[in-house]
Amino acid sequence: MGFIRSICVGSLSVVSAVVLVPDGRGLASAAEVVHVYSHRHYGVDEQLNTLFTGKTGIEVKVVNAEADQLIERLQAEGESSPADVLITVDAGRMQRARKEGLLQPVMSEVLTRGTPAELQDADGYWYAYAIRARVLLVAADRVKAGEIRDYEDLARPEWRGRVLVRSSSSSYNQALMASMVSALGEKRALAWARGLAANLARPPQGGDRDQIKACAAGLADVCLANTYYYGLLLHSADPAERAAAGKMRLIFPNQGGRGTHVNVSAAGVTRHARNVANARAYLEFLVSPEAQKLLANGGQEFPALMDLTLNPTQEKWGAFKVDTATFRQMGEDQPKAVRLIDAAGWK
Template sequence: SPADLLVTVDAGRLQRAKAEGLLQPVESEILKNSSPAELRDADGHWYPYTLRARVILAAKDRVKAGEIKTYEDLAKPEWRGRLLARSSTSSYNQSLLASVVTAKGKDEAAKWAKGVVSNFARPPQGGDRDQIKAVASGLADVCISNTYYLGLLLNSKDEADRKAGEAVTVIFPNQDDRGVHCNVSAAGVTKHAKNVPQAKAYMEFLVSPEVQKMIANSTYEHPVNGDVTLSPTHESWGKFKIDTETLPKMSESQPEATRIFDQAGWK
C-alpha cells in the first residue's frame, strides 16, 4: 500500500498489524508523554489518540445506585430480561469479551457470556445508540455501550435523542478491581512509508491539546491522557479507573472470545 499511516480503532487490530510486520517503530517523546505506557505499543509501533470506554448504562428511574458495579454483574439472574447489547460481530464486544478472557480465563468468560445471553431483553440488534434508546423507552433497564455514543445523544440537535441520553446514567464497571475496559483509536507508521517525518508529525498533531479538546467535544471519545476537563460532557461523568492489565493481550484473546460468542449463542 502507498499509505504512510494506518489509522484505525481496536488495539487488537494494531497488535496484529505489528505482528504481521505492517508497521515500523516511531520514536517520539511527544507521543510517549501523551498516554500511559500500558495503552500504547511498548516498541513504538502504534500510539493511541483517543480512548473508547465500554461501560454499563442504566435507566435512572429503574436501577438504584450501586445495584450493578461490574461487568460480571450483568450475568446475574436478577437482570433476566433487563439487558441489551449489540451483536457479537461488533469489534467493541469482541474486545470486551477478550478482556474478560484475559482477566478471568476462558472458562469463566464462557460462563459470563452465557449468563449475559440469558439476560437479553431481545436478540442483539442495532448499534449502541439503539440500545440506549431502547432502555430509555422501557424495553430494558441496562445496556452495554461506548460512552461516546451517549455523548452524541446528549449533544444532539434532536430533542428525542437528548431525552434518550438523559434517561440513563453511566456506570464505570470494576472500579474496585481491574477497571473499565477501554479500547483505543490509534495510528502507526506503515513499514514502507515514504513520508515518515510527515506521518510522525501528523500523529503528534493528533495528541496536541487543541486537537484533543476538539475531538473530545465533537466525537465525545475520551482524550488519550484521560483529562476529563476538556469536555463538559466527560466532566459530568467524572474520572474512572482504566483496565490497563488486559489491553496488551487483546489480540491473543480475541479468537477465543469469538469462539465463546458462538458457543454462548450471542448472535
C-alpha cells in the same frame, strides 16, 4: 495496577501553538500527501483532517473500512501499498498489525509525552490518541444505585430479559470479551457470555446508540455502550435523542476490582509507507492539544493527553479506574474471544 482517567490541570479551550512541519523540509508543498487507512467512522475526523491540512499543507487521503479488512489489504498489497498510516479503534487490531509486520516503529517524544504509557505500544509501533470506555448505562428511574456494578453482573439471573447489547460481531464486544477471557479465564468467560446472551431483552440489533435509546424507551433496564455514544446523544441536535440520554445513568464497571474496560483510537505508520515524515507529522498532530480538544468536544472521546481537563460532560461522569491489565492481552485473546462468543450463542 491501573491508572485513573481523572480531571487534571490545563484546559481544553487552550489552542495549541505547535506548528507541525515534517522534519527538515520546511512547509510542505501542495503535492504533499499522507494516505490513511482508517477504521474510524466519525464526523469529527473530517474536521481533524482539514485542520491538519491547513496547518501543514499535507493533504489527507483516507480509505475507510473495518480494521480486519484494512489489515488484509495491507498484507495483500505488501510493498506496493499506498498506505502511510493505519488507524483502528481497537488496540488488539494494532497489536495484530504489528505482529504481522505491517507497521514500523516511530520514535517521537511528542507521541509519548503526556499520554498514558499503559495504553501505548512499548516499542513505538502504534500510538493511542483517544480513549473510550465500554460502560453500563442504566435506566435511571428503574435501576437503583448499587444494583449493578460489574460486567459480571450482566450474566446474573435477576437481569433476565433486562439487558441490551449490540451484535457480538462488533469489534467493541470482541475486545470486551477478550478482556473477560484475560480476567476470568476461558471457562468463566464462556459462562459469562452465555448468561449475558440469555438475559437479552431482544436479539442484538443496531449500534450502541440504539441500545441506549431502546433502554430509555423501556425495552430493557441496562445496556452496554461506549462512552462517546452516550456523550454524542447527550449533545445531539435531535431533542428526542437528548431526552433519551437524559433518562440514563452511566456506571463505570468493575471499579472495586480490575477497573473498566477501555479501548483506544490508535495510529501507526505502515511498514512500507512512502511518506514517513508526513505520517509522523499526522500522528503528532493527533495528540496536539488542538486535535485532542476536537476529539473530546466534537467526538466525545476521552483525550489521550492526560494533562488536558475533561470537557464538562466527561467531567460530570467523574474519574474512573482503567483496566490496564487486560489491555495488553487484547490482541492475544481476541481469537479466543470470538470463538467463545460463538460457542455462547451471543449473536
